[in-house]
Amino acid sequence: MKAAAFEYLKPQDVPGAVKALAGSAGDAKPLGGGQSLGPMLNLRLARPKLLVDVSRLEAMRTIEDKGAFWRIGGAVTHSAIEDANLAGCTVMSDVARNIAYRTIRNRGTIGGSLAHADPAADWPLALPALAATIVIAGPAGERSVPAGKFMKGAFATELAEDELVVAVEVPKLSPGARWGYWKFCRKTGEFPEASAAMLMDPERKLARLWVGALDGAPQSLDALAADIAMRGTQAVSETSVSAALDLAVPGQEPVSRRLHVTAVRRAVQKGFN
């Protein structure tokens, strides 16, 4: 339960962090709050030679109102988001509040969670549903990726070894928007067995429905989302959700399928209540 030896580096700024990562040939890991990496290090499942601590980089620790969207730094903790109640994005607080436990949220970061890319984590599901954008820094500067394209599979993302999630940009919801989120956890705070998120924003003509806690990256149910936009909760039934999941997540075991169908229905229900 003690981590194997590693070196620890606290860079001064984002370019310094990128340089340190680039210079270590894949044997370095960025360290955010360490709430996922820490256990893996202690169990010696992960043995990087170098940890590059990005949790203190000022450029990654701010939450800024950019008018149409909020820019949240990659090193902002879940509890900072939980307590922030961002105007137009209060749903971010609701998502944050239900991540693991407060002790975890006090250290775990939004960028770290995205980069770690656990299929059952909350941000990799919520951010695509909110049509957010992930801002990545690397040797060539910054680039942006739609949240729905960021995660490639279990623990696999768009990030190269020398890239960091420096920020996420979350568009503000219109006043008439509906947001619903549901997850099934065996125990409060544990990773869910099934999860789902829905956004219906009539002013922005935006209809999103995503399922998470799959074997790989979260998946979108676009046709069903468009149908919900037209017909509201009438579009949602055991049959319609099952059919949508058949396309997006084929071959699920019956128990998982049952949980995911129910998670989707409850997410929609919550959005319209």
Added chain:
Amino acid sequence: MQPISLTVNGEKVQAHAEPRTHLGDFLREDQRLTGTHLGCEHGVCGACTVLIDGAPARSCIAFAVACEGREIRTIEGFGEDAVMGQLRIAFNREHALQCGFCTPGMLIAARDLVLRLPDADEQRVRVEMSGNLCRCTGYRGIVRAILSVLELRRAGNDPAIEVKPAQAVPEFKPFEASAPAVAAAGPAVALAAVQKAAGTVIEDEFTVDHPLAKVWEIFGDMPAVAACLPGAEVSEHTPTSLKGKVSTKFGPMKASFAGAAALERDESAKRGAIKGNGTDSLSGSRARGDISYQLFDAGNGRTRVAVAIDYSLQGPLAQFSRGGLVREFVKKMVADFAANLNARLGAPAGAAPAVAPVMTISAGSVLWSWLKKLFGSNS
């Protein structure tokens, strides 16, 4: 060793610590503050909770060197704290501890709750305290104690609890959604995984654009098979056995299983098996896995390959098991293997196909088996 300076219970501390020393060990071993208890040491039980800059955190998954300049407060640092005083009395009165091992973490988490959520009801208290485990299962007393302190403080502080008026949500107006700019990365896995007494079985299949005889031949050529599996190395082999290594990377985890496998081939049924086991010397984890395959003529000079992978895992890596993540991994692996096999069969003699430097498998299902179990079953 790296120099660190931080504040512990109000006192400046200058010390040295190895980067891998976690804060809990630093406090207990270096500072001799043994009130912080270490339970699971991987961020699950909450016994080691301390305050870092006023916010509760798990000291077993915070590294001491990462706490440079921080203010740490352990259970020893609450002697004069009024809220902690109230909690101590309440814990005592409500019999909120039995063996007491979880108590330091419980008290620090409870104090944070009381200060942060003054109107918490029982449900909220239970949810907020769910990250602290009591192996004596004495939760009723703990919850009662915290509720009584909340009550006491509400009565004493005359807080005039602010009730937010419920905001009216405008009526939903149906709309035609614009097409999403982003499609997801592709449908997730369609693999069956069956739990058996011995291990877990994953089944998959793929088709290659080459005739059955040719595919059958290459399945008997272990170095060629290994070359199609990124990360696999065969060090020695006979027609019925092989030795080798499978290295892989999965997120932040890397492992390298060295081992041996027995090979079986049934010419008439076009069926074969690779039965192997191996050990990851770094973690000391052991894996066993049987890969069986069967080839079918798919017509038009194509061959369908059905694969079943039966594996089990023991040791440290087995502790970290969850969900069907391994299925996703195996799917990717099988797809890579199929693509490489196709490329190899299509390549002119002597030309080595490009193998994606992603992951590895070979020495007989070791890796497959390892990974499957690693993340298979139970959160």
